[in-house]
Amino acid sequence: MASTPVSPGTASPLGGRFIADPRPVLDRLRESCPVTHTTSPAGQEVWVVTREADVRAALLNPRLSLAREPVDVGRPHRALDMTLVNYDPPDHTRIRRLAAPALSAARLAPWRERVAELAEGMLDGLGRRESLAGVANLEGAEGADRAERLEVELLADFAQPFAFGVMCEVFGIAEAHRSALRAAMDTLADAQGHSVAEKEAAVSVLDSYVRWRVDLGASADRGAGVIGEVIRTWTAGNETPGAAAVSREELLDLIAMLLLAGYDSTVQMLALAVLTLCAEPDGLAPLAATGELSPSAVDELLRMDTPGPFATTRHALSDVRIAGTVIPAGSQVLLSLTAANHDHRTHTDPQLLRLDRTTRSRQLSFGLGPHYCLGSALARMTLVAALGGLARRWPGARVAVGTERLRWRGGFLHRRLVALPV
Template identity: 50%
Template structure:
């Protein structure tokens, strides 16, 4: 459906294949803000080719991105509705494969279980996990650096999810392997990925059965209770909903922790101010989420009709990428966006969690985890410094989800 022609307010350009710019390659992963700023300020609705070779439209200005997130003509399903009569494993079809009203009927089962108040009930356990992981990191490092992603970010995000999902201690080690595999498939064979999906499917359905007979106060119990009370979804859809919450809540939080620490390492004055006054950290979390995000774009959408943004019309059948990262740095929305300001009044208007029907259902948990993680890190390590120059950090993943490979830090500061 996606063609190779350009359409603007003046009408369609001549048909035929075009040489489209390709700005989202390897260089983009390390410096997305600079690439997106150039696009936003010169051609805010730009026709490009993705690294996979597919044409797409990039929408980069904050008002346009907001409008796009709320526009039902930009579809995640592409107009296709999964057949509820077909048996599927968890993760074969997830919420990002649905548009309202199907998306709404499934998502509403989880929304009450993921409120800030519900998540706050797990704060003590999450704080304990942070403290224990930092104890272990201190015991293992001696006087050397700590690789923060492996020593803290990944196990912390996983343990937080286990607390919220009430995963038994004896099950956690076995669950981590498929979660980690599906979060980052790099280096894993197709057979390993398929096995991981199957293991997640078994885990989720077993927890659903357990919560049906012996419910607790965890997310799974609340979702299952809502499903039994309200109906409106198949067992496969509920299993996929829970599996998606588990997977989406892992790597995105891991990367958000890493990116937040990178930002603070590059701004020691901000780091110091938050360490001196930890009460500022919850508000600073929104500014850090604005500053950098693992997902520079939302999931690719399909224009079901012609959609106009300013003077540009995106034709029906086109792939559309809404850039939350570009919107988060749009000076029309955030004054002086290149300054990391933990007291910024507009920080909560960032679009890292999206907007509208597809707003991230796990946003309250993510904010809680980031607040706890940064409070623990800054409270424990009083002179946190990078162990390597920040411009030498290795970035992987892809343009839809950037991934920090490693983050070596010096808890006691750098050389005198």
């Protein structure tokens, strides 16, 4: 099928209301022109791939590269100057192997009970607010009605402190460092809401903390949690003759990326899952009815909506043929995870939420292949605890405003809800 030509002055289909609801645009592209030549909102030419089979194959295609050369910024290297998604195998494999064992589902399993405790503790706090709202100098039906109408801002009141708390415990971040790190990561996650100076200061905080942990890890006390394990693996690997060494700068970038990506993506996914459930006739009640929420139910929520409509932008190392269309060498390529997750060729009635959907495990929100999300097991554990706890306590929860009034920031690659009043 021929691609759609790029017309000068044509508005990008990825702009405007796209970040609020990308599915109508992506559905149209998938069914009319599954390999589309268009522009980004910044005017850059891109190719958009939307059918599930094509996206799945492209995620595994080594000719679609993520690698980029380090940029000389005229200063010493700082954490996040390069991240894991800036490498292709074998460099990607060489660096990723430091963290993959520590973040595997088996290694994280002992944390499941503690993560559930954290969720219950934070929900207890919201519950106390509910009690105060219902009984403050009121009795009978009026007090009960106020309790029924408890309103919380899901991101600030629960999702952000919970996701950050889980990450701190699992990664081994001491209480003394949490406040500064939380402020820095909130700033970096919401780049549009902060000045250049604020973002630079936040990177410096993250860089300083990661350097301190690496220095600590080289001493007798090698540190705790996932970060400590990653540093121990790095030290042991670099002491092994013939091992593919990872530089100190690459280690700093890896740890900083794990911290930042593991926080904001989980917060936003939790918000989108609640938004999806609240739009259903029975709200969160079906989750409560299942008792212990399963990771497979989370897979269906990941399929329905995800903060990242596209995988990280690839560039074609050579001409690549997808669905009969040749994408020229050097082109920027967007692989739409959202479009693939809603492809009726794979998922029957994809617009419907079905927690028992048999194809839910084929969702691509965590990617596929060498760049499959390192933090997927931790994200699933966090979402299971949070959504299960919310559903058990408030199965009738609803979004407190019309969806048209919700505010979004970010962009077409990573969309962010500013707030979610529930």
